[in-house]
Amino acid sequence: MPGTWADWPDTVTGTASQTQLHSRPTRPSYVPPHLRNRTAPETENYLVPSSNEGSNSNSLGGFPLKHSGSREIGLRGGGAGGGDRRRAPREPPNPFDVSDQLSEMGVSEENCDDGGINFDTYEDIPVEVSGSDVPPAVNSFQEIDLGDALNQNIRRCKYVKPTPVQRYAIPISIAGRDLMACAQTGSGKTAAFCFPIIAGIMKSRLGVQWPQRGGRIAYPVALILSPTRELSCQIHEEAKKFSYQTGVKVAVAYGGAPIQRQMRDLEKGVDILVATPGRLVDLAERSKVSLQMIKYLALDEADRMLDMGFEPQIRKIVEQMDMPQPGIRQTMLFSATFPNEIQRLASDFLSNYIFLTVGRVGSSTDLIAQRVEFVQEMDKRKHLMDLLYTERANGTNGKQVLTLVFVETKRGADSLENWLCMNGFSATAIHGDRTQPEREQALRSFKNGVTPIMVATDVASRGLDIPHVAHVVNFDLPKDIDDYVHRIGRTGRAGKTGLATAFFSEGNQPLAKALAELMQEANQEVPSWLSQYAERSSYGGGRSRRSGGSGRFGGYDYRRDGFSSGGNSYYNSDAGGGSGSSSFTSTPYPSFNVQASSYGNGLESIVASGWD
Numbered sequence: 318m319p320g321t322w323a324d325w326p327d328t329v330t331g332t333a334s335q336t337q338l339h340s341r342p343t344r345p346s347y348v349p350p351h352l353r354n355r356t357a358p359e360t361e362n363y364l365v366p367s368s369n370e371g372s373n374s375n376s377l378g379g380f381p382l383k384h385s386g387s388r389e390i391g392l393r394g395g396g397a398g399g400g401d402r403r404r405a406p407r408e409p410p411n412p413f414d415v416s417d418q419l420s421e422m423g424v425s426e427e428n429c430d431d432g433g434i435n436f437d438t439y440e441d442i443p444v445e446v447s448g449s450d451v452p453p454a455v456n457s458f459q460e461i462d463l464g465d466a467l468n469q470n471i472r473r474c475k476y477v478k479p480t481p482v483q484r485y486a487i488p489i490s491i492a493g494r495d496l497m498a499c500a501q502t503g504s505g506k507t508a509a510f511c512f513p514i515i516a517g518i519m520k521s522r523l524g525v526q527w528p529q530r531g532g533r534i535a536y537p538v539a540l541i542l543s544p545t546r547e548l549s550c551q552i553h554e555e556a557k558k559f560s561y562q563t564g565v566k567v568a569v570a571y572g573g574a575p576i577q578r579q580m581r582d583l584e585k586g587v588d589i590l591v592a593t594p595g596r597l598v599d600l601a602e603r604s605k606v607s608l609q610m611i612k613y614l615a616l617d618e619a620d621r622m623l624d625m626g627f628e629p630q631i632r633k634i635v636e637q638m639d640m641p642q643p644g645i646r647q648t649m650l651f652s653a654t655f656p657n658e659i660q661r662l663a664s665d666f667l668s669n670y671i672f673l674t675v676g677r678v679g680s681s682t683d684l685i686a687q688r689v690e691f692v693q694e695m696d697k698r699k700h701l702m703d704l705l706y707t708e709r710a711n712g713t714n715g716k717q718v719l720t721l722v723f724v725e726t727k728r729g730a731d732s733l734e735n736w737l738c739m740n741g742f743s744a745t746a747i748h749g750d751r752t753q754p755e756r757e758q759a760l761r762s763f764k765n766g767v768t769p770i771m772v773a774t775d776v777a778s779r780g781l782d783i784p785h786v787a788h789v790v791n792f793d794l795p796k797d798i799d800d801y802v803h804r805i806g807r808t809g810r811a812g813k814t815g816l817a818t819a820f821f822s823e824g825n826q827p828l829a830k831a832l833a834e835l836m837q838e839a840n841q842e843v844p845s846w847l848s849q850y851a852e853r854s855s856y857g858g859g860r861s862r863r864s865g866g867s868g869r870f871g872g873y874d875y876r877r878d879g880f881s882s883g884g885n886s887y888y889n890s891d892a893g894g895g896s897g898s899s900s901f902t903s904t905p906y907p908s909f910n911v912q913a914s915s916y917g918n919g920l921e922s923i924v925a926s927g928w929d
C-alpha cells in the first residue's frame with residue numbers, strides 16, 4: 318500500500334513547518350464556513366469545557382447524584398444480582414453519580430440535556446419501512462411499555478422524546494421482530510437496540526443460569542457485538558446507564574485488556590454481554606461463556622461486522638457455536654450504511670425481518686457542512702496547519718476546537734501526530750498498533766480537550782460518540798464512500814452541527830463520483846473540479862457497492878430487487894419468525910414510505926448517512 322504524506326518522517330517537512338510556526342502562512346487563511354462570522358456564544362458550543370468544569374456540581378439535572386442505596390432487583394436466585402456466591406454482592410456504582418464519571422462516559426449535562434438534541438432537524442426526515450406486519454411507530458417513550466426503572470433512566474439521561482430511529486425501531490424490537498435498521502450517524506441507534514433488550518430482559522426475567530454442570534460459565538441472554546474495543550466500551554457504558562437499578566447486569570469483553578478481569582466479571586453473572594468478536598471467541602473457547610441462552614443478538618455497525626474482515630468470526634459466533642437459531646433468538650442489525658451485498662449476507666442471520674431506513678434529505682438539515690479541497694499530497698501538512706491555525710484564531714481564548722484528523726495508515730497517524738506536536742499543536746493519535754491503554758488514554762485526552770487534535774485511522778471512524786467534535790478532517794480520504802460517511806459522522810451528532818473537510822488529491826480519483834453524488838444529495842456545494850473528476854471517473858468508489866449500480870443511495874431494502882431467491886431458504890418460508898406471515902416470496906416487497914412525502918423522490922431520495 319503506498320504511503321501518504323501523513324507517513325512522511327517529521328524531519329522531511331519539519332524545517333519548513335517550524336518556519337511556519339514563527340511566520341504565519343502568507344496566503345489568506347482558510348476560514349471554515351461554520352466559523353465565519355461566529356459570535357462568541359456560538360463558538361463556545363464547539364469548545365470543550367476545561368477538564369474540571371462542572372466537577373464540583375453535585376447534581377445532574379435535578380437528579381440526586383449520590384447513590385440511593387436501594388437494592389438491585391435480582392434476576393436470579395441467591396440474592397441481588399445473582400452474582401458471586403463467595404461474597405455479598407456489591408452495589409453497582411451509580412452511573413449517574415458524579416460528574417467526572419459522567420464525563421468519562423462521554424455524558425455531560427449538555428449532551429444529556431434535551432436542549433442538546435435539536436428535534437426540529439428531524440421534522441421532515443424520510444422514513445421507510447419494509448416487511449410484513451410492521452408494528453406502528455410511537456411518538457413518545459411513554460407509549461411503549463419499557464418498565465418503570467428503564468423509564469426512570471431515560472429521564473435521567475434527559476431523553477425527552479425518541480429520535481426517529483428510536484420511534485420506529487423500539488416498537489418493532491419490543492414486538493419481538495428481527496430488524497435491519499439503517500439510520501444516520503449520531504441519531505441514537507445505541508438506545509434503539511439497548512432499550513428493547515433491557516425491557517425484554519426485565520419483562521421475561523431471563524437471568525443468568527449459572528454455574529451449570531460445575532463450570533463457571535456465563536450465560537448471557539443478550540449479546541451486542543461491535544467492531545472496535547472503544548465502541549464496545551462505549552456501548553457498555555451506555556447500556557449500564559440504561560440498566561441502572563433494573564436488575565439487568567451488563568458486562569464487556571474486548572481484546573487488549575486483561576482477560577482474567579473480564580472472566581471474573583463474567584463469573585459474577587451477566588445478562589447483556591457487549592463484546593468484540595475476537596475476545597468473545599477466545600472466552601467461548603475457554604468455556605467461560607456460552608451462547609446457548611441468547612435471546613437477543615445485536616450487531617452494531619452491522620455492515621462492518623459482516624464485511625470481509627469480520628464475517629468469518631461472526632459466522633463462527635452466530636452459526637457455529639451454541640447460539641439459538643434465527644427465529645428463536647431475536648436479531649437486530651444497525652448501521653448508518655448497508656450495502657446490498659452485506660444485506661444479502663446479513664439476511665442469513667435474520668428471520669422474517671423488517672427493514673427500516675431513517676434518513677434525512679434535502680435542505681431540511683445541514684448538520685455537517687462538507688468541504689472538499691484539492692490538495693497535492695506534498696501540501697497536505699501545510700494545508701492542515703492552516704486549518705488548525707484558523708480554528709485556533711477563531712476559538713474563544715485561542716482554544717483549539719476538537720478536531721479529528723483521519724489518515725490512511727498507522728505509521729501515518731504516528732508521524733502526523735509527531736509533526737503536529739513538533740509544531741506546537743496538542744495532538745494525540747489512535748490506531749491499531751497502539752496498546753489498549755495508549756488507545757484509551759488518547760481517546761480520554763481528546764475527549765476532555767487536553768489534546769484537542771486526534772489523528773486516527775479508521776479504528777475511530779465508527780460509532781464513537783465524542784461530544785463537541787467540531788471538525789473532521791479527511792487528511793487522507795478513504796477508498797470507500799461508506800467509510801467517509803462514518804468518519805464525518807463523528808461530528809454533527811444528535812442534532813448538532815459540524816464541519817467536515819476532505820483533502821482530495823490525484824490518487825482519490827476513484828472516489829470522485831461517489832463523493833460528488835453524496836455531496837449533491839446532501840445539498841452541499843460540489844466544486845466544479847470535483848464534478849469534472851467525477852465525470853472522468855469510471856468506477857463509483859463505493860457507490861456501486863451501495864446501490865448495485867442503480868443509482869439508489871443509502872438504505873434500500875435489497876429484497877425488493879428480487880435477490881431473495883436462491884441461497885437463502887429464509888425467503889421461501891416463514892422460518893419461524895413468529896408473525897405467521899409468509900410474505901417473503903418473489904412478490905414485490907411490501908413497503909411503507911412513511912414520511913417521505915415532502916421529498917417526492919421515493920427511494921432515490923433516501924439518505925441514511927449522517928449528513929444532509
Ligand SMILES: Nc1ncnc2c1ncn2[C@@H]1O[C@H](COP(=O)(O)OP(=O)(O)OP(=O)(O)O)[C@@H](O)[C@H]1O
Binds near residue numbers: 782806
Ligand atoms: N432520544 C434521545 N434524546 C436525546 N439524546 C439522545 C437520544 N437518543 C440518543 N441520544 C444521544 O445522541 C448521541 C448519539 O447517539 P448514538 O451514539 O447512539 O448514535 P448512533 O446512531 O449509534 O451513531 P453512529 O452511527 O455514529 O454509531 C448520544 O450522545 C446519545 O446520548
